[in-house]
Amino acid sequence: MKSNIGNDAIIIDKVTHTYKTDTGLLPVIKNLNMTVPKNGFTAVVGPSGCGKSTLTKLISGLLKPDYGEVYLNGEKVIGPKSIVGMAFQNPVLLEWRSILKNVMLPLEIVPNDLSEVDKEDRAKSLLHLVGLEGFEEKKPSELSGGMRQRASLCRALVHNPEVLILDEPFGALDAFTREDLWQVMHKLRREEPFTGILITHDLRESIFLADEVVVLSGRPATNQYSLQIPKLKNPKLDNLFSPDSIEMLKNLRKQIEIAQVQQATN
């Protein structure tokens, strides 16, 4: 089913989702609207447990919304589709495969007409891009946490997904490794343009990486606030200490506090 709503790559249209639990109904997302333009990158922040991970499942088609619709590139999401790439906080690499074979996994599932050599080349070029050259034949257990997460990003991108969904991929890393990976993300965006959604708890991460930051209210999550981030030609970590950035961070911090209070009183 094609929609004619502009040319946004991700459209979340009045989506509501409720979990059925033993104790009754638990509304997690309520009347949420969001759009991400093609090759745009939007960060979603909000209080813990407000339904951000549910949102990723709704976009990837792993869950169906009770009300409302999700469109990816104009097409309504009705189930899991291969046009999505995902990465989580846990890199979930397969321990019995080499890094190269791990990155190639989506190419074994998604229909494509690449030859085995092409697949390898594609995976290798991505690994090269994220600085994992020379680690192709290593097993995941031989790599550090940051390196595994790099490999996980490669796996999410290897099949050229139309939409990249990142659910706190840097959440478990130490601060310096995280900053390294932010730089890697910028590099990936330059070399391998993608449309993306980033779920995060780190406000600095959100303004450093995204074009737009959406703050969700406390559960049930709905739009509370949204902030456009001015695009920089050459993003550097130093920018995070500029007065503009500090102002944005303060602003976002205040919004999160409002959402937290709202969730606690709900």
Added chain:
Amino acid sequence: MRQVLIPFYAIIIFLLFWEFVVWFNGWPNYKMASPSDLWPAFWKFKKLFFQYGWDTLWRTVAGLFLAVIFGVFLGMIMGLSKILREALYPLLVGFNAIPKATVVPIIALMFVGQHDLNTILIAFMISFFPIAVSISIGLSTLEPEYRDILRSLGASKSMIFWKIALPKTLPEFFGALKVAVTLAFIGTNLMEIVSPHGRGLGALFDSGKTNADYPLMFAVLIGLAILGIALYYVVVVLEKIFAGWAERSSE
């Protein structure tokens, strides 16, 4: 070389100690045979040893083979369906709780005369439980992210099973198989000892008992130990080949 020599010396020292204890206490060989009695006992019946040893071996392996097929199947349906897990688990635990020694005469009567079938059946019944449990736990505790990664790409259930669930369960499977090998071996011998006019090392052991040939009984024990060790290491080698990745290198 060290890896071979150290166990070898340990065995020699153990045998010398055994010989010494028997000699020191002046035990007659019906109380405790000494290692020096074993070789003549083995030599006297060497043809039977090989023939019966083979019987015991192939029946154990056949029983184990059935246990692997049935155990993996049972583990799969229990691991993938919550309803079936809840339904089958109490049954399985109850069945496993019955000491298999009490099942031996029942099976022996049920299929009287079919000695091979009886033996394989007991070896199978005693050994499928750990395999079924390990597979079902391995499958049911698969982290949801692993499934989501593949599902979000549009992978089918069978694809998820072959690409992720099965390989991820292999280390647990081999752990269970090591237990199952030993159990199957116990099962085979139980039946061989109890069954009248049986074959296999268990039957040889029993005939040693009826003829008051105590060194023969001890020699059979050693024979069984050797077979048991061999089977165990076959599993270890298979584990290294198929699930070697689970072993963290210690360097």
